[in-house]
Amino acid sequence: MNKKTVRDIDLRGKRVLMRVDFNVPLKNGVIQDDIRMRAALPTINYVLDQEPKYLVLMSHLGDPKKDAKKAKEKAEKDGKPFDEAKYIEGKHKMKPVVEHLSELLHRPVKLAPAAIGPDAKSAVDGLKEGEVLMLENTRFHKAETSKEAADRESMAKELASYGDVYVNDAFGTAHRPHASTETVARFLPAVAGFLMEKELDYLGKAIENPAKPYVAVLGGAKISGKIDVLQNLMGKVDAILIGGGMMFTFYKAQGMEIGKSLLEEDKIELAKKILAEASANNVKLLLPVDTLVADKFDNAAATKIVAVNAIPSDWAGVDIGPETIRIFAEEIKKAKTVVWNGPMGVFEMSNFAKGTNAIAHAMADATKTGAVTIVGGGDSASAIAQAGLDKQVSHVSTGGGASLEFLEGKVLPGVAALNDKA
């Protein structure tokens, strides 16, 4: 990584402004999973050990306007009452995050009532030597995500006025060119935190200099969500293993019947093109040979294992089958670099999670024999944590969208904005 990090800059006595990704799932004000918070602790503790003047932290927490609109529509559809203020209070306000952070750091953390504006400024101005302050959810301000550069700039300038130095440790939001992730970096010396550095190192290994054989495992619902990764990895990997809902569009492209399985009708031609590209590039593209089918989309559905060319017309494929698991695990075992993004089946339902779990185990096994194993964030990260194997792979990314875009070969705006090493 050619970006400066907190190690490359003197923080003593400085006012430090740091973007973290504390976008944790909250239910009625209770944090459901604090992985992202824990992942930022090494940087926060390092900064505090340098005895800065003070530390101001900022993060988004969900998307208040968008989420509330969706929740309201759902409540209306279900004929239930909807209290927007209460919804936002329980899902988008930083109070529980600040309380939890204070426990994790074993020190008090203050909360500002806003991210910008006079109340935020006076909270920052009131900070004493060595104190830590968290700003309220940055996405309460429209300018944070505004498409207008001038709006973002004006918010970013306010944020920048709180600090002498900007640290970005929010890898999970680095693919968004927002005021607090990208624009602010133009107004202060800007460096990466350790989480950002670690993410870029591992994901960088996977796209720049991967040890061979290099295997990519892709799953998830749709081809459309993974197409750019597929195409970018095509020239780099030795094998691509495809599972999840997207496998069925590939079968359809080969003229097979897929019953009620997920199909992206408008991606059939694209699937044909990818199959042709793989064969032209000598990339081993492996599709499942068997699948678990269910008679309805329900964990209690009747299920059976069938060969992929024998899917009954009124059943749907919901997981990869045992023979596929064996073949995929074998490929992963032979690899020296493995990247995995996307579940092999509808893993949220326990009866359809076998394939996804098996990949998690194969990744852990490959790690033991020396492979670099990388789990792209999002669902695959939840799956590997669910299997209790998240500490047994080389790296589990904290950023779903960000890691995908990085693997697609895109420049992440939040990273590009940081200062280059000399």
Ligand code: AMP
């Ligand atoms: P993505 O966000 O594209 O990675 O997709 C993740 C989603 O794909 C998960 O919610 C899975 O339940 C879903 N998924 C995986 N396999 C299937 C399948 N065979 N049929 C329908 N959905 C699937």
